[in-house]
Amino acid sequence: MIYIILSICCSVTVAILLKLAKRYQISIIQAVTVNYFAALTLCFFFFKPDINLLNSTAPWSIYTALAILLPTIFLFLAASVKSLGIVKTDIAQRLSLFIPILAAYFIFKEDFNDLKIIGLAIGFVAIFLTFLRKSNPDQKTGNLIFPVMVFIGFGAIDVLFKQIALYKALPYTTSLFTVFCMAFVVSLIIVTVMTISGKIKLQLVNLACGLILGFFNFGNILFYLKAHQALAQTPSTVFAAMNLGVIIVGTLIGVLVFKEKLTKVNYIGIIMAIAAVVCITLSQNAVR
Template sequence: MLYVFLSICCSVIVSILLKLAKRYQIDVFQAITWNYSMAILLTWVFLKPQIQSLQSAPFYIYSLLGFLLPTLFVVIAASVRFTGIVRTEIAQRLSLFIPIIAAFLLFDEKPTTLKIIGIVLGFAAILCSIPWKRERYKTQRAPANSWIYLFVVFLGMGVIDILFKQMALFKGVPYATSLLLVYVISFVIGLLGLVYLFATKKAKFSWPHIFFGWILGIANFGNILFYLKAHQALASSPSIVFSAMNIGVIVLGSVVGLMVFKEKLTVINKIGIALAIAAIVVISYSNIL
């Protein structure tokens, strides 16, 4: 369970860094772009991808992921900034219901009673987590439509999860190699965006943004590395890793958000946290049966 704990910590550290970015005047887009350069390096060092013939590789999946990852990262940063770590983590973790629903609608999987209960609890948790009232933070007022960030995070993470699952099912290319290619595409897309911003003088090159991005990349890759190692160490109990990871991130993220950043939650929001944990437990248990 040590790997699960480390993965949880890395996941929450990513949210903390995104929360601190505005405070230290870090350009989030630059940081996210350079984050992928570090991810490429760490993937090469720790996962040792094999470079081989890629003629049959699913480049349409790589391209979609390469575009969606940095794009959604920016949205997650905005969500953390305007709605807080707690709500954003819940939206990310509950996105797991999208591939479950897709399995019912697209792949003719038969819904079970437990999975239906889990989905209902999950959507109830999302509704309870939405900041229905406009809230004032220390530096600025959150926009009235800040719930849209949560919705996009929820939907985007679900789509990315489906694409990663399809990538993992493709046996023609090792997973580590596919992951490396996705990071390379994400980095290239980010660099093209930066070139445009620099050329139009809408952004300035600065080493602090790069260093911040590299730290972000270490935490981001650590989350993936330790999650994979947890599944390897507990190969016979994937549901334990799955549930412990998702519940752990929600709990730790809530503690950090409430105690460190003094995020304010209503009673309904707190009920949403409880419902989110219950939904993950139900879905995890349904996968055992």
């Protein structure tokens, strides 16, 4: 259980760092670039990936899609945290699990039981209630695009990672290392273009922030994998504890520490989101 707790802490810490980035004028794209360099370095030392196994038959199209999506969605994640706060952003990220579940049904032709269907129905209502808010003339309506992109983006990333996991010719850790390397290159190209065009200025503070971000981002992945190894017989326990933990801890920190404002309807949406995750988790072990 300690691995699950550590993974939750790392995941929420990433959101907190992104929340603080605006206050200290951190360049997100620079921090994200360094973040992937730190993540691939840690991945190399912890997982010892064998890059000699890579060849032309590797799923390069999936690697490329992930390399582009990962830094892009990270920017939307940061924008969502800044505009709507940690609570709603974490909800959007965790509810993105519905996308790979729907992909399992429509693409991979998996059978759904009643509990999973109920969980999906509750989840979609939860999404609506969580982001519902009173009209505010000072609030940009475009801000809602950020959590929507987080929802879609993380869902798509999850589907792509699942496809990599199904590719048995390469160890998953080798694929993960490859994706981190390519994501770093994509981020570096973006930073280079923005620096040359004068849109951003390179600063050491962004390097430090990126290293810290990369440490916790990788820690989230490392402890999540270790939790699955330690509880190999009950993967649904890991899944439920991780998603519920992030939603609950993220909500508490958002409301108590950052004083994020939520309506009663938003709280109902959060409760329904938790119920949806529970239903979907229980459905994994339900008799069909």
